[in-house]
Amino acid sequence: MDAAIGDALFGRLFRGRVHSVFAQAVNFAASRTRLYSLVAEELDDAPGTVRVRVSQDRPLDNLGIRPGDAVISTAGGLSCGSVPVLAANVRPWSPTLPPFPSTPAGRRRLAASLDIFINAIVAYGREGGLKAFISGDARTLIEKRLVERAAAVVSAFVAGSPDEALTTGKGLIGLGTGLTPSGDDFLAGMMVIINMPAGPFDRQHRKVAAALAAGAETGTVSRAMLRHAARGRTRAGVVALLEAMTDRPPHDVAAAARKVLCSGATSGTDLAAGIAAGLSAGLELAGEEEE
Amino acid sequence: MTVRIDIRENTYYDSVTLMALTQKMAAHPGVTEAVAVMATPMNKDLLAGVGLLTAAADAAGADDLIVAIRAESDAACEAALALFAGATARRAEDKKTAVSFTSLDAAVRHLPGANLAVISVPGEYAAREARAALRNGLHVMLFSDNVSLADEIDLKTTAHEKGLLVMGPDCGTAIVNGVALCFANAVRRGNIGVVGASGTGTQEVTVHIDRLGGGVSQVLGTGGRDLGAEVGGIMMLDCLAALSKDEATGVIVLISKPPAPSVADKIVAAIQTCPKPVVVCFLGGANAVGAGGTYFAATLEEAARAAVALATGDKPPSQACSHEKLATMATVARAKLAPGQHAIRGLYCGGTLCQEAARTAPGEGHIFIDLGDDDYTKGKPHPMIEPSLRLPYILEAARDPSVAVLLLDVVLGYGAHPDPAGVTASAIVQAREIARAAGRHLEVIAYVCGTDADPQGKAGQESKLAAAGATLAKSNARGAYLAAAVVSREV
Numbered sequence: 001m002d003a004a005i006g007d008a009l010f011g012r013l014f015r016g017r018v019h020s021v022f023a024q025a026v027n028f029a030a031s032r033t034r035l036y037s038l039v040a041e042e043l044d045d046a047p048g049t050v051r052v053r054v055s056q057d058r059p060l061d062n063l064g065i066r067p068g069d070a071v072i073s074t075a076g077g078l079s080c081g082s083v084p085v086l087a088a089n090v091r092p093w094s095p096t097l098p099p100f101p102s103t104p105a106g107r108r109r110l111a112a113s114l115d116i117f118i119n120a121i122v123a124y125g126r127e128g129g130l131k132a133f134i135s136g137d138a139r140t141l142i143e144k145r146l147v148e149r150a151a152a153v154v155s156a157f158v159a160g161s162p163d164e165a166l167t168t169g170k171g172l173i174g175l176g177t178g179l180t181p182s183g184d185d186f187l188a189g190m191m192v193i194i195n196m197p198a199g200p201f202d203r204q205h206r207k208v209a210a211a212l213a214a215g216a217e218t219g220t221v222s223r224a225m226l227r228h229a230a231r232g233r234t235r236a237g238v239v240a241l242l243e244a245m246t247d248r249p250p251h252d253v254a255a256a257a258r259k260v261l262c263s264g265a266t267s268g269t270d271l272a273a274g275i276a277a278g279l280s281a282g283l284e285l286a287g288e289e290e291e
Numbered sequence: 292m293t294v295r296i297d298i299r300e301n302t303y304y305d306s307v308t309l310m311a312l313t314q315k316m317a318a319h320p321g322v323t324e325a326v327a328v329m330a331t332p333m334n335k336d337l338l339a340g341v342g343l344l345t346a347a348a349d350a351a352g353a354d355d356l357i358v359a360i361r362a363e364s365d366a367a368c369e370a371a372l373a374l375f376a377g378a379t380a381r382r383a384e385d386k387k388t389a390v391s392f393t394s395l396d397a398a399v400r401h402l403p404g405a406n407l408a409v410i411s412v413p414g415e416y417a418a419r420e421a422r423a424a425l426r427n428g429l430h431v432m433l434f435s436d437n438v439s440l441a442d443e444i445d446l447k448t449t450a451h452e453k454g455l456l457v458m459g460p461d462c463g464t465a466i467v468n469g470v471a472l473c474f475a476n477a478v479r480r481g482n483i484g485v486v487g488a489s490g491t492g493t494q495e496v497t498v499h500i501d502r503l504g505g506g507v508s509q510v511l512g513t514g515g516r517d518l519g520a521e522v523g524g525i526m527m528l529d530c531l532a533a534l535s536k537d538e539a540t541g542v543i544v545l546i547s548k549p550p551a552p553s554v555a556d557k558i559v560a561a562i563q564t565c566p567k568p569v570v571v572c573f574l575g576g577a578n579a580v581g582a583g584g585t586y587f588a589a590t591l592e593e594a595a596r597a598a599v600a601l602a603t604g605d606k607p608p609s610q611a612c613s614h615e616k617l618a619t620m621a622t623v624a625r626a627k628l629a630p631g632q633h634a635i636r637g638l639y640c641g642g643t644l645c646q647e648a649a650r651t652a653p654g655e656g657h658i659f660i661d662l663g664d665d666d667y668t669k670g671k672p673h674p675m676i677e678p679s680l681r682l683p684y685i686l687e688a689a690r691d692p693s694v695a696v697l698l699l700d701v702v703l704g705y706g707a708h709p710d711p712a713g714v715t716a717s718a719i720v721q722a723r724e725i726a727r728a729a730g731r732h733l734e735v736i737a738y739v740c741g742t743d744a745d746p747q748g749k750a751g752q753e754s755k756l757a758a759a760g761a762t763l764a765k766s767n768a769r770g771a772y773l774a775a776a777v778v779s780r781e782v
Binding site: 220 | 306307309310331353354392415
């Protein structure tokens with residue numbers, strides 16, 4: 001469980017409603033901006049999320065939980081519809097990003113990892129969203145629009161133009177198909193990189209990320225994701241990927257990359273594209289500092 | 292033009308589902324534009340840009356789904372929206388009735404009589420799931436690829452010790468007790484057992500068995516690496532042993548690309564102790580009768596002919612199929628070629644079909660592409676599932692002044708695209724037109740690997756290709772022979 005939500009869910013009286021139900025996740029909200037998720041134990045730890053062990057014969061969308069059901073505190077934890085979640089069974093977890101490499105050797109290693117990561121996106125990523133930003137093969141109107149706007153956001157961040165980054169970033173929010181539109185996933189990936197400790201991105205960049213997340217006009221699930229990402233909070237698989245890219249051998253990078261790419265329908269690929277864009281921009285900025 | 296919008300409040304589908312349904316709606320007759328997106332301001336902006344943002348769509352919230360259609364008529368709009376509604380309703384109904392499990396162990400507890408697991412998960416997780424299946428006493432059909440050779444050897448060794456089969460990795464075709472698994476064709480049941488180390492090779496043999504009046508008892512796959520020196524043919528040998536004992540099997544067919552010599556020796560030795568007639572097609576060999584009554588077939592079609600003859604108590608035909616008529620057809624086509632047209636361009640969905648055809652090509656300068664190969668399918672569907680991936684290659688071939696023959700396969704069956712010929716036909720027309728405009732004749736030879744009982748229907752698929760101007764071949768080998776004859780000066 002995300003340690004940051006332990007108190008809100010289990011330390012005081014909680015009242016919320018089920019927002020959406022999927023086979024491996026139930027999202028529930030306490031307000032427009034506070035969204036939480038119960039996810040199957042097989043999935044990653046993630047911000048705002050409690051991993052739960054459900055009976056293996058019954059996925060979460062087969063437990064009778066419906067959108068609008070009450071989620072309330074009980075003596076031992078929470079009740080989500082008719083399904084109990086016991087506080088004693090959850091283990092706290094916190095996302096801790098590894099530092100951006102501070103030495104030229106470390107950045108060369110990161111650049112080599114980035115090549116592997118980009119190859120993995122091209123090889124294993126799913127089309128339809130921002131894979132085209134990496135592969136250069138935008139075919140549909142949505143893909144073309146996404147690529148054009150993502151490129152503008154990245155340029156603005158690299159150029160250190162906060163106003164332009166904010167304007168172009170807004171143009172990407174909510175754009176694309178799916179529960180979390182591709183543009184949101186991409187921005188979330190970039191925001192995570194902007195928040196890597198000791199990185200080349202400064203307070204201005206982080207303020208732009210926070211402003212984008214705060215004003216995000218997108219779906220509830222996406223909005224919650226962006227708010228976490230703007231504070232450098234991301235799922236365990238992404239943390240593992242960044243750890244591998246900064247400090248592990250190439251085959252660990254490839255394996256971690258594939259795990260990120262496997263998540264969601266196209267979300268894993270769109271998030272990966274944002275991470276790759278953020279790292280690439282970061283290396284460019286760090287290179288300028290050296291010069 | 293008419294625009295219709297359907298707003299679905301608080302409705303969520305994943306992006307792949309929405310893209311697939313959007314493509315289906317866009318392909319509906321009369322529909323010129325179809326979009327299904329969450330109603331975020333940016334997506335509304337996108338809709339406005341293409342003239343699909345109505346007042347109702349503009350009023351929708353970011354957690355609502357917009358389905359927008361532009362079509363030539365109200366009826367076409369309605370039909371496309373009905374298509375979306377029908378597909379999502381079926382999906383909801385499936386969710387209610389389908390039993391799904393979060394682990395293999397749970398599925399085994401629910402279905403204690405099951406003895407086979409079909410595994411199709413990303414390669415890095417596949418070996419773990421296959422081990423779980425073997426632990427539970429299940430045979431495995433491993434559709435996943437990208438499984439390491441070490442894992443494959445370990446899984447097959449474990450299965451062998453337990454008396455179980457591991458079909459795969461990268462095994463795409465099997466028919467077990469009459470049930471077609473993954474990519475397989477609707478073929479008659481009978482007394483011919485087939486073991487294939489190649490998916491479309493197995494499909495080609497089984498459809499010819501069906502066309503010749505025969506039927507199959509079991510069709511088992513081994514995965515393409517099984518007959519390599521490292522794996523050593525563990526599964527080919529175990530499948531051969533299993534079919535030797537199977538009462539419903541009277542004749543056995545083994546299909547593979549040429550195996551490692553050491554493995555070929557082991558297989559030939561095992562065949563000699565098999566009490567049933569065995570037909571072997573190691574692609575590229577010649578028709579021959581080996582020791583112990585083993586029949587070696589040069590082509591996949593010949594393997595099927597030999598098996599059907601043996602299954603009915605006859606001797607396999609001693610002569611290869613007659614190609615006299617094909618030679619005449621080739622002469623006619625050759626006469627239409629412009630100077631400089633000398634090459635075959637084979638664009639294949641089936642890897643083994645591609646290999647079989649490539650072996651027939653005379654001389655040099657020909658290009659055969661297996662578009663189902665990993666190099667072409669990374670991050671994309673297989674061309675048997677999405678045949679439109681082949682269309683740019685068809686048009687590219689048409690622009691190449693050296694290309695005389697375009698050779699295509701169209702693979703039908705369960706799991707394949709519902710209308711591959713329909714998707715391909717317009718590109719064939721366009722390709723021939725491109726060549727004609729440049730003063731050339733492009734001979735398009737197509738082969739449909741399938742049966743009339745397949746969901747796509749062989750006859751209907753063939754008529755679409757013929758209407759587009761393709762010459763139809765009766766088998767993959769015959770198509771390849773015809774292509775070779777067209778470009779060969781000696782024939």
